[in-house]
Amino acid sequence: MEMNRLAVVGLSFRTATLAEREAAAILPAALPDALVRIARIPGVAGVAILSTCNRVEAYVDADAAALDTVAHTLCPLAGAAVYRQAAAGAALHAFRVAAGLDAMALGDAQVLGQWKAAFRAAEAAGTMSPALARLRDRAIHAAREARTHTGVGRHAVSLSHIAVELVRKVFADLAGRRVLILGSGKMCAQAARRLVEAGALLTVVAGRQLENATRLADTLGADAAAAETLASQLVTHDVVVSGTACPTTVIGRAMVEAAMRERRGRPQLLVDIAMPRDVEASVRGVAGVFLYDLDDLRSVADANARERRREAGAAEKVVAAAAAAYAAEHDDATPLVVRLRRRAEEIRCAELARARVRLGGLTADQEAAVEAATRAIVNKLLHEPTAQLRALGQTGRDAELRLAGLVLGLG
Numbered sequence: 001m002e003m004n005r006l007a008v009v010g011l012s013f014r015t016a017t018l019a020e021r022e023a024a025a026i027l028p029a030a031l032p033d034a035l036v037r038i039a040r041i042p043g044v045a046g047v048a049i050l051s052t053c054n055r056v057e058a059y060v061d062a063d064a065a066a067l068d069t070v071a072h073t074l075c076p077l078a079g080a081a082v083y084r085q086a087a088a089g090a091a092l093h094a095f096r097v098a099a100g101l102d103a104m105a106l107g108d109a110q111v112l113g114q115w116k117a118a119f120r121a122a123e124a125a126g127t128m129s130p131a132l133a134r135l136r137d138r139a140i141h142a143a144r145e146a147r148t149h150t151g152v153g154r155h156a157v158s159l160s161h162i163a164v165e166l167v168r169k170v171f172a173d174l175a176g177r178r179v180l181i182l183g184s185g186k187m188c189a190q191a192a193r194r195l196v197e198a199g200a201l202l203t204v205v206a207g208r209q210l211e212n213a214t215r216l217a218d219t220l221g222a223d224a225a226a227a228e229t230l231a232s233q234l235v236t237h238d239v240v241v242s243g244t245a246c247p248t249t250v251i252g253r254a255m256v257e258a259a260m261r262e263r264r265g266r267p268q269l270l271v272d273i274a275m276p277r278d279v280e281a282s283v284r285g286v287a288g289v290f291l292y293d294l295d296d297l298r299s300v301a302d303a304n305a306r307e308r309r310r311e312a313g314a315a316e317k318v319v320a321a322a323a324a325a326y327a328a329e330h331d332d333a334t335p336l337v338v339r340l341r342r343r344a345e346e347i348r349c350a351e352l353a354r355a356r357v358r359l360g361g362l363t364a365d366q367e368a369a370v371e372a373a374t375r376a377i378v379n380k381l382l383h384e385p386t387a388q389l390r391a392l393g394q395t396g397r398d399a400e401l402r403l404a405g406l407v408l409g410l411g
Contacts, residue, residue: 003088004064005045005131006059006087006091007084007085008090008094009058009074010050011078011082011083013054013055013295014102021053021054022276023075027245031051031125032121032125035048035049035121036126036127038070039126042066043062044060044061044066046127046131047060050115053294054275059090060132061129071084088327092323094135094323095143095323096323099146099319104297104301105158106301107157107311107315108159110159112140112144115136115139119132138322141322142323143319146318147315152312152314157301159187159273162300163292167271170290171238174195177199177238178201179195180233181202181203181241182206182241182242182250182251183242183244184204185244187273188273189219192220192222192241202217203224207244210224213225231255231259234268235262237268241273242278243273243274244274247276249277251278251279251283253280253283256286270283273294275294279293341382344378348378
């Protein structure tokens with residue numbers, strides 16, 4: 001029954017607006033509680049939650065009847081934006097996500113790290129089940145295979161890369177340009193390194209702990225500043241790249257308006273890569289300010305994905321094959337299908353042996369032709385019964401599956 005209990009419930013940038021994703025976002029500090037709340041739902045044996053800038057998904061080992069409650073608990077306000085995948089469909093979705101094939105930045109290597117972190121959090125919270133552990137391991141393996149045997153990883157870019165590319169589109173020459181990095185997480189650090197390489201002059205502000213800002217700044221040869229100086233930093237910096245883990249906005253309209261009065265007409269670019277957002281949406285209305293958020297970055301990512309899409313086709317085939325193999329291994333119908341095909345092969349071989357006696361010696365070409373013809377007949381005859389058995393197995397209709405086994409004489 002393992003495959004029948006596997007499901008994914010959630011929303012992503014493909015189905016939900018930025019506001020909907022923001023409402024559903026689960027910050028790291030709140031993740032253990034969210035895991036436990038879903039794990040306590042009757043019928044749920046295990047859960048792992050992946051919450052990133054662009055998706056919030058629960059991978060569950062659960063009864064089908066529990067999925068409505070899981071969806072309402074995970075995304076109570078999202079409504080039609082919430083999607084569900086079950087059984088083999090959930091497995092394929094999981095494999096594609098882990099491989100970065102469903103990422104905003106197609107092939108984004110950071111997604112695999114986020115995937116691993118999500119399941120580590122589930123283990124720490126005690127909400128993993130053996131079935132979810134197997135899903136995690138096989139998805140990680142498939143993702144690595146896709147990146148190893150195709151070129152999707154070579155052409156992949158991350159959101160931080162896209163953010164920097166956007167800055168360079170606005171300010172073609174970054175040499176000597178003052179840039180404020182707000183946050184010290186992985187995406188901010190990657191964006192900061194690229195900006196330094198382009199010649200920008202960086203200042204890092206990171207939460208309430210000046211040590212975090214200093215640590216990142218020291219690796220970049222940049223300046224560090226305390227969070228309390230944020231308002232004054234906005235006055236002196238032309239670009240702000242913000243990606244904190246704060247649960248509320250840290251840059252409000254009033255703060256930006258005050259900064260722009262002192263900047264005396266000099267334009268300012270704000271790139272918000274945080275989820276939830278760091279910058280109030282109303283900042284867009286401030287004259288001279290250009291605000292780009294995650295949905296804006298999506299348009300940039302789509303425009304630059306042509307080369308990656310060429311390689312993604314091959315990666316999709318690798319992942320689809322791995323997901324199909326995984327689903328078949330955990331399909332309730334698999335043992336019955338194996339017995340059916342084994343019995344058919346025994347009959348084919350026995351009848352072929354009797355035919356050889358009557359036919360006398362066959363040439364190598366004739367032998368190959370007879371083998372190919374009889375195998376083709378068996379495969380065509382078994383195709384429909386096999387498909388029907390698998391359909392019964394994937395929908396959990398155990399009684400009908402057992403009856404089919406008896407009718408076929410397979411026990």
